[in-house]
Amino acid sequence: MQKIPAAQTRAVVLTQCNCFFIDSSIKGFFEMAKEDRYKFNEIEKKWQSIWEQDKTFKAVEDKSKPKYYVLDMFPYPSAQGLHVGHPEGYTASDIVARYKRMRGFSVLHPIGWDAFGLPAEQYAIKTGTHPADTTQKNIDNMRRQIKSLGFSYDWDRQVDTTDPNYYKWTQWIFLKFYNSWFDDSENKAKPILQLIEDLEAEKLYVGIDGDIIPTDAEGLQAISGDPVGARKWSELSKEQQREFIDDQRLAYEAEVAVNWCPELGTVLANEEVIGGVSERGGYPVVRRPMRQWMLRITKFADRLLADLEFVDWPTSIKKLQTDWIGRSTGAEVDFQIAGQDEFVRVFTTRPDTLFGATYMVLAPEHPLVDIIATDEQRQAVESYKEQAARKSDLDRTDLAKDKSGVFTGAYAINPVNEKQIPIWISDYVLISYGTGAIMAVPAHDERDYAFAKKFSLDIIQVVKPEDEYLQAKVEAGELCFSDDGIAVNSGRFDGLTTAQFKDEITAWLEDNTKGKLAVNYKLRDWLFSRQRYWGEPFPIIHLEDGERIALDESELPLIPPHVASYKAAGTGESPLANISDWVNVTLPDGRKGKRETNTMPQWAGSCWYYLRYTDAKNNDKPFDKANEDYWLPVDLYIGGAEHAVLHLLYSRFWHKLLYDLGYVSHPEPFKKLVNQGMILGQDGQKMSKSRGNVVNPDEVINNYGADSMRLYEMFMGPLEATKPWSMQGVEGVYRFLNKVWRTIIDEETDQLDSSIKDVEADSDTVRILHQTIKKVSSDIDTFGFNTAISQMMIFINHIAKLEVKPKSVIEQFVLVLSPFAPHVCEELWQRLGHYGSLAYEEWPQHDDELTKETDIELAVQVLGKIKDKIVVSAEATEEQIIEKALASEKVIAAMEGKTPKKVIVIKSRLVNIVI
């Protein structure tokens, strides 16, 4: 059983007891206990106000210097304020920022507020307080907390996503999406006006399927006169033209299945639906198609995937994004419906198993289901569809351990062998992936196998595994084999390997116009609208005649109106829908319309904030390209791994649009990414209010100071690791800082200690200094902050013992420690006789020669076991080392008179004698 140390007891009392008496007596105790320690409180306040007044950390676009952009993931200003996890990443980035400044870089190190979000809106629903007021209050508190940690942010570049001067430009970027299309032939986004011009000039025609066909395309040229299978722009009606253009936009409206809760009158996110009912209230939730805004991220899938190669990110994050994008190649194959003029298109990654397709499955939502279902089966099909609609996406995946489905009564014809196979519907096929329909090959797909077993459908083997035991099982239909093998039961394709078969069958399908090579992505277009009040309104008006217009850039920002109630409208629309003054608009030309009442999701503001920092106060544009070009890409981005996919993918996506349109000059925004790990409570559990193990940064700063807080956050362990908090650990680094202080400042006189003199340092001291400079520098470069601190502890332990301390050594040490503990170092720097801040002092240089020991202790092993240690000079030759090692009595004894077969000498490490 571990004794609870005093510091821990105090912390527990402070957090758990609001009793005035105990609280104040503890405060008194603290003041007394800390009396003879350095006055971190005064020092920290002093330097924070100097930095603020002097704008010490103002970022300057100085072309004569190399630049360095260190970015933190900006926080959501919550009512709870900071938790100890925030300062971890912020301290790491601050150390790097301060270090780079001293290394001569022009540094951009900004902070801001990701301030739209549900909590402020929910608080508004409860209390009627405007979310803007709540948000402002929370920002003020969090800013106070962040400032109290002494981070070297350029506060003049602060951004707040809820500030109209900021979201004006978020809306502006939305208009860029809305007014752009994606040119597949060049794999990039372009202004939609250009497309219209090209169509009007008849450089492009409109294909039958609404696709875009270049006039000089093959096939068109061959035919003289009017193009066949394509229409000129002028041949389309105004409505057709509008529809065509709308279909090309990168921001578009679509009917999308959402989680609709009739009882609550609102749409819910997947996380808000548990077991088919709403998390709040337990009301039924159904899948219902609703009009939503979408962003066409899928057009960028290929580039989002390919460009991951160029960023220096943790491989795990790259892999998450790769999987999320989920690119797979295969074939699309058309199956004719028996006796009807319809066909079903399926996507498969295994076209080589076509001969083994024994049935087909459509997603319940597939448009063909109603058309092909026979009268006998219609009833069953309808009720199954209804059942499926009631399940949320989560249920359909999570709870579907047992497969369900219904036969439609219809049959399809397998294009490779003309066999008729039954068509089923089942919710294991997702409407949102591929074509929403599959060919089922139960012998070679686990899911199809489970389904076929349950409904006693045919299983035909078409791939032969090498392993004979497996082969027997698969042949008997007792096992599903989904790996590659050799083709069987596949007509003239028998004997081919899976890879060969895929190539040949795809070619065959294309030759016979029954299919083609196809690529599919798991990534889906981004559902970009929310039915909320506290978000950026869409700058869009829906006119009575069905036309939809976007506001002009000059009309931005579009500011949401004040509302009486923040509750949802009850119609699936946002609270904005109830404000008729705001919603109903009349255009200058007299036409009437309604404003879009959806708002953008919280992700929107965070998609481009790093760009705004480069030119935060620009009123004419989101940012000047010259500034962007100077600062971007972000050299170091530090934040939590929870944003591995969504935020980091969404902002890359926005960045690529801006890149295509020429607003930014680099294809990727974030060069290097580092994830800080999670900090657990003192009990090793996740911090949570209910467990009562939450550590409040304010409390730590009050008791130990910001420098100790920063130092401890870094000393805990590797930045990326998950690790538990320990108040005793804070005490440890606090002691270290006190030791540094006492080594330099005489406690009695409060003046520079008399042991500090302008003298030459002895060789040991020089060596340790240079080792420290070397280690701290390289550790900052590799984010090994914990080992950097441990080296500085070794330094101070050495220096504290010296009777006379060379001033220059002390000064260099103060500079090296300063990125970690800036306040105390500024103070010491001043007291060492310097004017002004040390923030731009030159970083000390180490001399590699001076880091080396003159005498080296070597371990001497016999057969790998250490028998003795010898001391040799650093210049000793291999022969001299061997001679000395073999002369050792202990070694001679261990060798038992045998002669060495081999002697291995690792310079400055060890000697191993093999006998």
Added chain:
RNA sequence: GCGAGCGUGGCGGAAUUGGCAGACGCGCAAGAUUUAGGAUCUUGUAUCCUACGGAUAUGGAGGUUCGACUCCUCUCGCUCGCACCA
């Protein structure tokens, strides 16, 4: 189920990437100082044994090597992602 990562003293963690395992800090113990407590300083602190010596130790079992925390194979445990994507 799939994928990734991690297992080192009482605790957080080091280990120049195959070369003296346990740096540094916490905790603990003894001592100094002190009226006392706190603070500070000094020393010790992986485990075991027949103890100024020796043996065993990096979740476990094998392997490669003169030499393995580090590389390989198997295995156990924990954590975090993803989860019918055809």
